[in-house]
Amino acid sequence: MSIRTETPTRPRIGSDAAPILSFDNVCKRYGSLDALAGVTFQVNRGEVVCLIGPSGSGKSTLLRCANALESIDSGRVLMDGRDVHDRRTDARNLRRRMGMVFQNFELFPHLTVLRNVAVGPTTVLRMPAAGAAARAMELLRKVGLGDKAAQYPAALSGGQQQRVAIARALAMQPDVMLFDEPTSALDPETIGEVLSVMKRLADEGMTMVVVTHEMDFAKRVGNWIVVFDHGKVVEQGPPRQVFEEPTIQRTRDFLSHLGWHGESLAASDLLVPAPSGSYEHRTSD
Amino acid sequence: MTLDWSVVWDNRWRLIAGAEMTILLTAITMMLALPGGLILALLRLSPLRAVRSATTWFVEFFRATPLILQIYWMFYVLPAAFDIRLSEFATALLGLTLNVSSFNSETFRAGIQSIRPGQWNAGLALGMSKPQVMRKIILPQATVRVLPALASTWVSLFKDTSLVSIIAVADLSYVALKIRSETYRVLEVLTAMAALYCLMGYPQAKLVDWLHRRLKVTE
Amino acid sequence: MDIDVSPLILNWQFILTGLGFTISLSLLSIILGAAIGIFGGVARTYGGPLLDTIVGVYVDLVRSIPVLAILVWTYFAFPLVIGESLTPFTGGVLALGVHLGAYITETIRAGLTSVRPGQMRAALALGMSRTQAIRTIILPQAVIRMLPPLGSLIVIAVKDSAIASVIAVPELLRQSQVLAGKTFRPFEIYTSAMLIYFLICYPTARMIDRIYRNLAPLGAS
Numbered sequence: 001m002s003i004r005t006e007t008p009t010r011p012r013i014g015s016d017a018a019p020i021l022s023f024d025n026v027c028k029r030y031g032s033l034d035a036l037a038g039v040t041f042q043v044n045r046g047e048v049v050c051l052i053g054p055s056g057s058g059k060s061t062l063l064r065c066a067n068a069l070e071s072i073d074s075g076r077v078l079m080d081g082r083d084v085h086d087r088r089t090d091a092r093n094l095r096r097r098m099g100m101v102f103q104n105f106e107l108f109p110h111l112t113v114l115r116n117v118a119v120g121p122t123t124v125l126r127m128p129a130a131g132a133a134a135r136a137m138e139l140l141r142k143v144g145l146g147d148k149a150a151q152y153p154a155a156l157s158g159g160q161q162q163r164v165a166i167a168r169a170l171a172m173q174p175d176v177m178l179f180d181e182p183t184s185a186l187d188p189e190t191i192g193e194v195l196s197v198m199k200r201l202a203d204e205g206m207t208m209v210v211v212t213h214e215m216d217f218a219k220r221v222g223n224w225i226v227v228f229d230h231g232k233v234v235e236q237g238p239p240r241q242v243f244e245e246p247t248i249q250r251t252r253d254f255l256s257h258l259g260w261h262g263e264s265l266a267a268s269d270l271l272v273p274a275p276s277g278s279y280e281h282r283t284s285d
Numbered sequence: 286m287t288l289d290w291s292v293v294w295d296n297r298w299r300l301i302a303g304a305e306m307t308i309l310l311t312a313i314t315m316m317l318a319l320p321g322g323l324i325l326a327l328l329r330l331s332p333l334r335a336v337r338s339a340t341t342w343f344v345e346f347f348r349a350t351p352l353i354l355q356i357y358w359m360f361y362v363l364p365a366a367f368d369i370r371l372s373e374f375a376t377a378l379l380g381l382t383l384n385v386s387s388f389n390s391e392t393f394r395a396g397i398q399s400i401r402p403g404q405w406n407a408g409l410a411l412g413m414s415k416p417q418v419m420r421k422i423i424l425p426q427a428t429v430r431v432l433p434a435l436a437s438t439w440v441s442l443f444k445d446t447s448l449v450s451i452i453a454v455a456d457l458s459y460v461a462l463k464i465r466s467e468t469y470r471v472l473e474v475l476t477a478m479a480a481l482y483c484l485m486g487y488p489q490a491k492l493v494d495w496l497h498r499r500l501k502v503t504e
Numbered sequence: 505m506d507i508d509v510s511p512l513i514l515n516w517q518f519i520l521t522g523l524g525f526t527i528s529l530s531l532l533s534i535i536l537g538a539a540i541g542i543f544g545g546v547a548r549t550y551g552g553p554l555l556d557t558i559v560g561v562y563v564d565l566v567r568s569i570p571v572l573a574i575l576v577w578t579y580f581a582f583p584l585v586i587g588e589s590l591t592p593f594t595g596g597v598l599a600l601g602v603h604l605g606a607y608i609t610e611t612i613r614a615g616l617t618s619v620r621p622g623q624m625r626a627a628l629a630l631g632m633s634r635t636q637a638i639r640t641i642i643l644p645q646a647v648i649r650m651l652p653p654l655g656s657l658i659v660i661a662v663k664d665s666a667i668a669s670v671i672a673v674p675e676l677l678r679q680s681q682v683l684a685g686k687t688f689r690p691f692e693i694y695t696s697a698m699l700i701y702f703l704i705c706y707p708t709a710r711m712i713d714r715i716y717r718n719l720a721p722l723g724a725s
């Protein structure tokens with residue numbers, strides 16, 4: 001199936017609106033390596049900002065600095081106007097408002113799927129077990145995995161594990177979701193089910209920062225594209241502009257390296273919207 | 286409480302002789318227990334079921350009972366029930382060797398089994414016989430893998446030799462305990478004994494750690 | 505060679521007492537060792553360089569000294585240091601527990617460090633504190649992974665309890681020695697003692713293997 005749909009990419013949400021997350025000249029060094037060399041951009045509420053760029057350019061590092069899993073050397077990260085790295089800020093409090101999804105899922109292997117989703121609310125929010133389980137169940141149904149609640153992660157496919165990981169992050173009812181290459185450890189067949197879930201989430205208005213190599217997704221779902229190289233933002237703008245008329249040679253090189261040649265884009269099967277009420281990806285059955 | 290450390294210095298030559306006995310026992314035992322363990326490991330791969338299971342029970346038995354009891358058993362039962370009379374030293378050596386051989390056989394077996402079956406097939410496909418594949422392909426690879434475990438066994442053995450003091454083999458423990466009962470300088474002598482073991486055992490333990498880090502299997 | 509089992513039958517209570525001491529000595533030293541080991545392992549992994557060094561010295565010290573030396577030192581010399589005498593049983597539990605604790609410390613540390621760092625990140629990203637993350641996410645996985653080595657340590661604890669016979673704890677080996685001396689039937693008595701140890705240690709080892717095989721996937725992050 002290959003429909004050529006001209007989805008107009010969403011405009012950036014009013015640039016005068018106060019950004020929910022902003023990076024201001026963020027620098028991070030590992031020894032003599034500048035993993036982040038002065039990164040500046042903003043994420044507005046309700047936006048999907050996609051970070052793209054070659055391997056080792058600092059995308060994962062940036063996400064880890066966003067929720068203070070990693071310290072920074074200079075600059076500022078502001079979440080809702082609060083300095084994430086300020087010593088007086090309660091990092092844990094900020095972290096629970098930012099859901100994080102990892103490249104290799106990082107589900108907790110010793111907990112059932114249900115408990116994986118419920119463990120955040122019970123331990124961090126001190127929610128009663130029954131309430132947390134109910135919330136977890138609801139989220140699992142939402143990502144189409146209601147029937148897997150009692151399984152252990154090892155019994156699930158990669159795509160299913162990643163959907164559980166998304167549910168786990170959502171269980172904390174975050175204001176922002178951070179995705180670090182959520183589909184790059186997946187088999188091609190299961191990438192779609194995860195992207196559908198993410199698209200639905202975006203449609204519901206969730207603010208998302210997505211590191212991805214899925215250019216289709218970035219183009220169709222993203223409001224704003226930030227291109228990284230060597231720890232710097234080399235280009236940013238609406239998808240239209242970045243993909244169709246990249247101003248920088250480096251961006252063009254990177255995109256063509258990924259097999260992206262602007263106009264030749266065909267709508268991907270992967271992003272067929274899932275039936276309403278469920279994030280479940282319908283495969284050919 | 287007054288301490289008088291001169292008792293340690295006065296008896297230094299006896300303690301050193303004891304330490305030498307400890308090292309000697311460790312070295313000879315290991316020299317015997319390496320081939321011993323290999324033989325047991327190969328017997329456990331024997332085509333004969335009876336041989337396999339007899340070896341397995343032998344090994345499991347020595348691994349699942351206390352060494353100190355094994356030494357007592359050899360010391361009291363062999364002469365009384367079987368009329369086998371060995372010197373204390375030979376008895377100690379026998380007990381230690383059988384015990385360590387059993388542990389080594391497990392190490393070798395794990396090492397041999399850790400080589401992927403593809404290696405067997407590759408050797409056989411070249412037209413080698415099974416013993417040839419074992420000798421030329423499997424064992425050389427397994428040797429590197431078992432080295433760290435053998436080194437750990439060496440350190441355990443070094444410490445376990447102290448148990449032969451109960452049948453009056455004059456190792457470091459025996460000598461120290463004897464000096465203690467002669468002089469009644471309990472704290473000084475026992476502390477010196479622990480310190481001497483530590484002095485010898487510490488570098489060995491560190492060497493083993495290094496080997497483990499160095500030869501960590503990454504596959 | 506004639507075999508006479510009557511000394512065993514006549515003295516079964518004596519042997520049973522010994523078995524009781526063997527079991528309680530092993531259990532208590534395992535409990536003490538586990539307490540030391542969990543604290544030590546967590547301290548070495550997450551406690552910063554100072555704690556790591558201090559616990560490291562303890563571990564290295566114990567690892568280089570035979571358990572026999574630790575036992576006789578604890579029972580004969582340690583009371584002179586504290587000015588308080590110990591019963592053989594207390595001395596035995598103390599020495600064996602401190603000895604075992606060093607090995608459990610290293611086992612737990614290896615287990616904790618073998619859990620992928622991403623697991624800690626994922627737990628922190630949910631807003632957990634480090635303590636919560638260690639307790640609910642890292643430690644359970646580490647313990648599952650460490651079951652095989654912890655299982656061998658339990659067997660070692662039972663076997664090492666026999667060494668407490670040298671400080672006259674009336675455990676199985678000690679009782680056997682007394683009995684063998686009285687009855688002049690060393691073959692029957694030492695062989696049965698051997699069998700009893702085997703019947704404790706071998707099934708324990710097998711059982712832990714089985715448990716591990718069932719749990720292994722849960723510890724594999």
Ligand SMILES: Nc1ncnc2c1ncn2[C@@H]1O[C@H](COP(=O)(O)OP(=O)(O)OP(=O)(O)O)[C@@H](O)[C@H]1O
Pocket residue numbers: 030033035053054055056057058059060061062
């Ligand atoms: N903990 C660390 N210690 C030292 N160097 C690190 C660390 N984490 C990342 N780096 C280095 O920082 C640079 C940026 O890494 P990062 O993982 O952020 O890149 P990335 O853009 O996410 O790449 P990829 O697409 O491969 O995931 C790389 O050169 C990496 O080697």
Ligand SMILES: [Mg+2]
Pocket residue numbers: 059060061180181
């Ligand atoms: Mg990355």
